[in-house]
Amino acid sequence: MTRWYALAAVVLVADQATKLWVLMVLERGLSVPVLPFLSWTHACNDGVAFSMFRGYGWVFAPVAVAVSGYLAWEIWRLRRREATTLVQLEGAAYGLVMAGALGNVLDRFTQGGCVVDFIHVHYGWFNFPVFNVADSAVTVGAATWIGLLVAQMIDERRRRAA
Numbered sequence: 001m002t003r004w005y006a007l008a009a010v011v012l013v014a015d016q017a018t019k020l021w022v023l024m025v026l027e028r029g030l031s032v033p034v035l036p037f038l039s040w041t042h043a044c045n046d047g048v049a050f051s052m053f054r055g056y057g058w059v060f061a062p063v064a065v066a067v068s069g070y071l072a073w074e075i076w077r078l079r080r081r082e083a084t085t086l087v088q089l090e091g092a093a094y095g096l097v098m099a100g101a102l103g104n105v106l107d108r109f110t111q112g113g114c115v116v117d118f119i120h121v122h123y124g125w126f127n128f129p130v131f132n133v134a135d136s137a138v139t140v141g142a143a144t145w146i147g148l149l150v151a152q153m154i155d156e157r158r159r160r161a162a
Helices: 002-025 057-080 085-110 133-161
Strands: 031-035 038-045 115-123
Touching: 002 038, 002 057, 002 085, 002 115, 002 133, 057 085, 085 115, 085 133, 115 133
Parallel strands: none
Antiparallel strands: 031 038, 038 115
C-alpha cells in the first residue's frame, strides 16, 4: 500500500521539479529544440488537458482534489486485497492519476490559475498539444486503469460462459 503513495509522491515531486526548472530557464512562449520531434516549450495552460476549456481550469480544480482524495482512499482499501499483479497495477494506476491531478492543481494555486506545460512533441505536420509530467502520469494511470477494467470484464464473461 505505501509503495503506491510513494509512487504518487515521487511523480508529484518530479512534476513540480521539472516545472520549476521550466519557470527558471524558459521564458513563456520560448521553445528550445531537443530532438527533431521534441522541444521544450514553456506554455501556460489555463484550461484542462490539451488546453480544452481554456479559462475554465478553476472549475475542474475542485474535481481534481476530490478525485485525488477518492484515489487515496482506494489505495488504502487495496491493503485488504491479495497482492496479485492486477492489484499491484491497480494501485500504481491510482497513484499515477492522483499524483498528476495534484501536480496540476498545485500549479493552479501557485501559478495564478495556470498549469505549466513544456513537453512539445511534433514532426512535420504532426503537432501534439504541449503537456507536462503530471499530464503523462494521468494518461498512463488512466490507460492502465481502463485496461484493468477491460481485463476484468473479459475475465468475468469467460467465467460466466464456462
